[in-house]
Structure formats: structure tokens, C-alpha cells
Amino acid sequence: MRRTFLMLSLAAPLSAMAAAGPAVGPQYDTSHVYVAPNDVDAFVQSFTSTFGGKSTAQVVADVTPTPSSTTSQLLQTPSGTVSLFGFKTPIPHPFGDERNGYLVKDMDLAIQQARQAGADVIVAPFPDPIGRDAVVQWPGGVNMQLYWHTTAPNYAAFQYVPENRVYVSADRAPAFIKAFTTFSHGRVVADDKHAPGAEIGRDKGTYERVRISSDFGHMTVLVTDGHLPFPYGHETTGYEVADLNATLQKATGSGATVLVPAASSDGRQAAMVQFPGGYVAEIHQVLAKK
Known part of the structure; x- marks a missing residue:
């Protein structure tokens, strides 16, 4: 559904992960798109017709730390991936303002590194149905979501990196x-x-x-x-x-x-x-x- 995370070996030293950086790869970067539930199907059809690729099965889930309900699916194309949400309830703040989701190797370490680099953690790490998420804000008011999943994904590299x-x-x-x-x-x-x-x-x-x-x-x-x-x-x-x-x-x-x-x-x-x-x-x- 909403995110994909990499399961790291527990034997990997944190110092080695920190030295290598928090990112897994660009094919796990997803653009977050929020549309009204009635527009979800039209968006999926238009976006995949434009760029190719396909959508995962649509699910309905609570993907925020407070109660909410949204349709959720992943549109995977050769030019980029979209995490698509059609909220059936009001969207809890500050969700909807984050531009994208970045897969990180280790959530706690990534949060520590983001803070040290100058980011604010505006949504502390929380569990979702398939992993953990957090939202950080960079200087200039730029919001991004960091995510980690308990089951390792294996996505092919993009043909064109967005x-x-x-x-x-x-x-x-x-x-x-x-x-x-x-x-x-x-x-x-x-x-x-x-x-x-x-x-x-x-x-x-x-x-x-x-x-x-x-x-x-x-x-x-x-x-x-x-x-x-x-x-x-x-x-x-x-x-x-x-x-x-x-x-x-x-x-x-x-x-x-x-x-x-x-x-x-x-x-x-x-x-x-x-x-x-x-x-x-x-x-x-x-x-x-x-």
C-alpha cells in the first residue's frame, strides 16, 4: 500500500549505516498525491496512461497517527512512483503538506541524522499497517515524509529518475x-x-x-x-x-x-x-x- 521499506540486517553496524547515508535508492521515493475520493480512479487512469506502469490494488487504511481513513495505492511508472490518497475523513494536520516519502535504512538513525542536519521532526515516528513513518520539515518550510517497512521491497530502478x-x-x-x-x-x-x-x-x-x-x-x-x-x-x-x-x-x-x-x-x-x-x-x- 502506501509505503515500501527495506529490512536491514541486525548485524549492520549503525556507524556503517550512518557513514553510507540514510537513503536506499531513488526507486523508493514516492510523490504524495492527495485527491478527493471521487477523483481517484480518474487520476489513476490518466497518470498511468501518460507515463505507463500500473497501480497496486487499492486498500482502505488508517495511515496517520490519529484516527483517519483513506484509500491508498501505489502507482509505479518508468518515470516515477506516486503514493495516492483519497481521504474519506478530514485529513489530520500536517498530512497533505508533505511532498514525498523517502525510504530510509533505519528510522531512528534517520531521525537522529535529520535533526543533526537541521530538520524539525513535526510528526514523530509512528507505526502504520506495514512499517513506520515520520514527517520532517527542512529550513524554508519543506515537508517530507520518511518511511521504513518491515517487509523488504524489491523494485526495479526507474528508467528515468524523477x-x-x-x-x-x-x-x-x-x-x-x-x-x-x-x-x-x-x-x-x-x-x-x-x-x-x-x-x-x-x-x-x-x-x-x-x-x-x-x-x-x-x-x-x-x-x-x-x-x-x-x-x-x-x-x-x-x-x-x-x-x-x-x-x-x-x-x-x-x-x-x-x-x-x-x-x-x-x-x-x-x-x-x-x-x-x-x-x-x-x-x-x-x-x-x-
Whole structure:
């Protein structure tokens, strides 16, 4: 259902796990999508028609530390995985604000490392039907869920690793980047302080774009003043595909709407799409170098 966790050998020293970092692999990173129960089936059909892949069986469960009820299923595609929730009850705070779930090797150690790196633990670890979960908040107000499962999953690597798209202010960007790279054992692979404003819907000007790589996968940090036209800032994940135009045709043919037409920048062609239920995603194709 909602998450997948790796069962570690009890013989593995905590010091060795800490040195290796908390991540298991990017194929266990799931984007969290919350839609109204009546929109669940339409979202599943549109998302899987667009990216391929399939859904696990839908279950109804309580996946929060206080009483609640939601439908839950995992959409697994070559371009990324979605944890989909259709809450039948009001959603307990702060659930719904976390952008994704990251599988960690050891929950207690990961929580310790997150705190040491500068995160707040805004939902302390709690049991769910198949493991343990917690929610942390990074500098800049970025919420992420950490999870661990009692039964080891075995997922194939993504064909295209998706990216977390994180919008933060210039005031908090340095603290966020330092905290997250420390926790994830990641590194900054690109920092363009004068990226074209067109990438965030502006007619002119520039902004700072930072790309991070870690064992959790890809991340793009968009450092802005918050003057963002819709839908920029609503998307939490960027999905890479082989052929953007063909993918957009599949999206619109299955009920999705192209909010921002495809445009080229920084070696990629990208568009913004809204799926049934309101979920907004960036979809991009990496362009061949000339």
C-alpha cells in the first residue's frame, strides 16, 4: 500500500549505516498525491496512461497517527512512483503538506541524522499497517515524509529518475541546501544564479536554480522571491520522459490539461500538466546535445 521499506540486517553496524547515508535508492521515493475520493480512479487512469506502469490494488487504511481513513495505492511508472490518497475523513494536520516519502535504512538513525542536519521532526515516528513513518520539515518550510517497512521491497530502478522540485526563498535557500545535502550525503551538481525567469513563468529577469544529486535521487531547488504565476510552485515533482510531445498527447487524451506548453531551457524541453483531481506536475525531456 502506501509505503515500501527495506529490512536491514541486525548485524549492520549503525556507524556503517550512518557513514553510507540514510537513503536506499531513488526507486523508493514516492510523490504524495492527495485527491478527493471521487477523483481517484480518474487520476489513476490518466497518470498511468501518460507515463505507463500500473497501480497496486487499492486498500482502505488508517495511515496517520490519529484516527483517519483513506484509500491508498501505489502507482509505479518508468518515470516515477506516486503514493495516492483519497481521504474519506478530514485529513489530520500536517498530512497533505508533505511532498514525498523517502525510504530510509533505519528510522531512528534517520531521525537522529535529520535533526543533526537541521530538520524539525513535526510528526514523530509512528507505526502504520506495514512499517513506520515520520514527517520532517527542512529550513524554508519543506515537508517530507520518511518511511521504513518491515517487509523488504524489491523494485526495479526507474528508467528515468524523477526530480523533487523545491521552491524556497533566498533567505532560507542556503540553510535548506546545507541541511538536505548533509542529511542525504548529496552534493550540488549545478548552481545557476542567473537561470532564465521564463522557467518560472516570468517574461523577463532571472532566478537561482540549484540541482542536487544524492542516493535519494534528483532535486531541483528553485530560489525565488515568491512572485510566481500559476501553476509554478504547485508542482512538487518533475518527471523525465523520452518524448515530451508524445507524452503530452497521452496526457491530454486521458483527461489531463496542459497548463504551460512545452518550452526549451537548460538542455531540456518542459511543460506543466494538471491531472484529474488537481495534481500539477512538470514533465520534461532531456534534449540531445548538438
